[in-house]
Structures are given as structure tokens and as C-alpha cells.
Amino acid sequence: MTNLGKIQAFFAAYAAKDVAAVAEVMAPDIIWRIPGHHPLSGEKRGIDEVLAFFDQLARANFKAEPVMVAEQGDFVVDHHRGWSDAGEGIDMTWCLVFRFSDGLIQEVTNFCADQHHADLFFWSVYDLKPIPDRLA
Secondary structure, three states: OOHHHHHHHHHHHHHOOOHHHHHHOEEEEEEEEEOOOOOOOEEEEOHHHHHHHHHHHHHOOOEEEEEEEEEEOOEEEEEEEEEEOOOOOEEEEEEEEEEEEOOEEEEEEEEEOOHHHHHHHHHHHOOOOOOOHHHO
């Protein structure tokens, strides 16, 4: 299967909430970068952290629909619509750059059309714990 085919299978598994199939295409030491200044931003390292991130997206009823996907060597670029009606709601385009190594997703960097709006959305869905619990 091509890298492009693996990404298409990844999105189908994600939409079906098939965690095992999603994990199957990831390298054990995958790095998934989420830019921004919000509770879910930062690097996720390893399959467990990436899957925990996906669990949080599911909590926000976040959905994704591919618009265009292209492959070049070890890279696949996915341009998709991502939306949710949770919190303040969000509906915008996103771009994921996947890098493959040995047939598995090794690295992903996520870009969005409006980082400020994304930050506001994620803050509206994921509150920080109150002090002192936040500091524990």
C-alpha cells in the first residue's frame, strides 16, 4: 500500500473510531505537533500520547473531512475541513504534513487556517482545573 493509501485508511479508521487501525500505521516513536497556545497544543510523542490527543478531539466532537491529499516521496500532505459545534464552535481548513519512515507515520505537523480562532476554540472546550488542583 502506498503512503497515500495509508493516510486514506488512517482517516477512514479515525472516522470509524477504530483505534487499533489508527495505531497500526504509526511508528512507535511518532511525533505529532500541534501548534498554538491552548490546552492541546505541543508535541505528542509516541502512540499513547497521540491516541490520548485523539480522545480529547473526540470529546470535542471534532470531525475531519479530507479536501485534497497528495503524496511526494516520504511525505503526504492532507488538506481537510475540520469542525466541531462544541464550545464556541469551529469550522476551518487544516493542513497536516505527514512524514513516513519504514512505511509508518513517523512525524506529523498540523497547520490551521486561523491559529487564533483555533486557540479560542480549544480554550472554550478544555478549561484548566482551578487552583490548587492545576498546580498538583
